[in-house]
Amino acid sequence: GNSVTQMEGPVTLSEEAFLTINCTYTATGYPSLFWYVQYPGEGLQLLLKATKADDKGSNKGFEATYRKETTSFHLEKGSVQVSDSAVYFCALKFDSNYQLIWGAGTKLIIKP
Amino acid sequence: NAGVTQTPKFRVLKTGQSMTLLCAQDMNHEYMYWYRQDPGMGLRLIHYSVGEGTTAKGEVPDGYNVSRLKKQNFLLGLESAAPSQTSVYFCASSYPHRSTGELFFGEGSRLTVL
Numbered sequence: 192g193n194s195v196t197q198m199e200g201p202v203t204l205s206e207e208a209f210l211t212i213n214c215t216y217t218a219t220g221y222p223s224l225f226w227y228v229q230y231p232g233e234g235l236q237l238l239l240k241a242t243k244a245d246d247k248g249s250n251k252g253f254e255a256t257y258r259k260e261t262t263s264f265h266l267e268k269g270s271v272q273v274s275d276s277a278v279y280f281c282a283l284k285f286d287s288n289y290q291l292i293w294g295a296g297t298k299l300i301i302k303p
Numbered sequence: 304n305a306g307v308t309q310t311p312k313f314r315v316l317k318t319g320q321s322m323t324l325l326c327a328q329d330m331n332h333e334y335m336y337w338y339r340q341d342p343g344m345g346l347r348l349i350h351y352s353v354g355e356g357t358t359a360k361g362e363v364p365d366g367y368n369v370s371r372l373k374k375q376n377f378l379l380g381l382e383s384a385a386p387s388q389t390s391v392y393f394c395a396s397s398y399p400h401r402s403t404g405e406l407f408f409g410e411g412s413r414l415t416v417l
Contacts, residue, residue, distance in 0.1 A: 223404055225404070225405075227406075232410070233410055233411075234307070234393055234395075234408030234409050234410045234411055235346075235393070235395075235406070235408045236407075236408065237405045237406070240404070240405070280345060280346070284404045286404075289334060289351065289353065290348060290351075290361075291346075291404070291406065293345040293346045293347075294345055295343055295344060295345040296345050
């Protein structure tokens with residue numbers, strides 16, 4: 192079946208460090224891929240997305256590239272800030288279906 | 304900018320009690336969803352609705368009921384609460400699925416069942 196696997200957290204980094212959060216997927220077909228972020232005490236919000244292979248989604252300094260050959264959508268940021276501390280969720284969705292399939296989430300902690 | 308509003312935000316129940324969570328959205332979205340979030344398990348879909356007067360089961364519907372009498376509201380009911388239903392519940396809404404695929408979430412409702 193279709194599924195999303197994320198690296199386990201928490202991921203702890205110092206401010207200004209480089210961030211990578213791994214996300215790989217298993218899917219029959221070509222889904223759209225998403226990263227959502229959940230800040231403490233809040234609901235999830237869309238961070239970025241990509242709808243086809245080799246697309247790069249970007250927002251707030253974060254980037255992720257849709258890699259069909261490795262079935263991956265890793266989230267990266269060049270220099271993290273304390274305010275980036277949150278839980279990050281990777282998800283996939285097919286156009287023909289209402290449902291998002293979610294990864295388990297990765298908690299990111301940034302220390303000053 | 305209200306977006307998606309959930310009430311209540313916190314609730315403590317005893318086993319066997321019933322309650323209703325209310326979700327309201329002001330974006331005129333067709334689709335609405337109820338998820339539960341448990342540590343290490345991501346989001347799991349409980350029920351969803353594709354329009355006023357319609358509801359459907361998601362991945363984990365047992366022990367829950369829903370209603371969508373008005374387009375802007377989606378209610379989640381627990382008929383007889385169990386400790387396994389201790390969780391954080393999120394409501395979300397979206398345009399029909401063939402569009403962007405973006406979901407808009409409420410802030411969550413934390414439920415504890417003793």
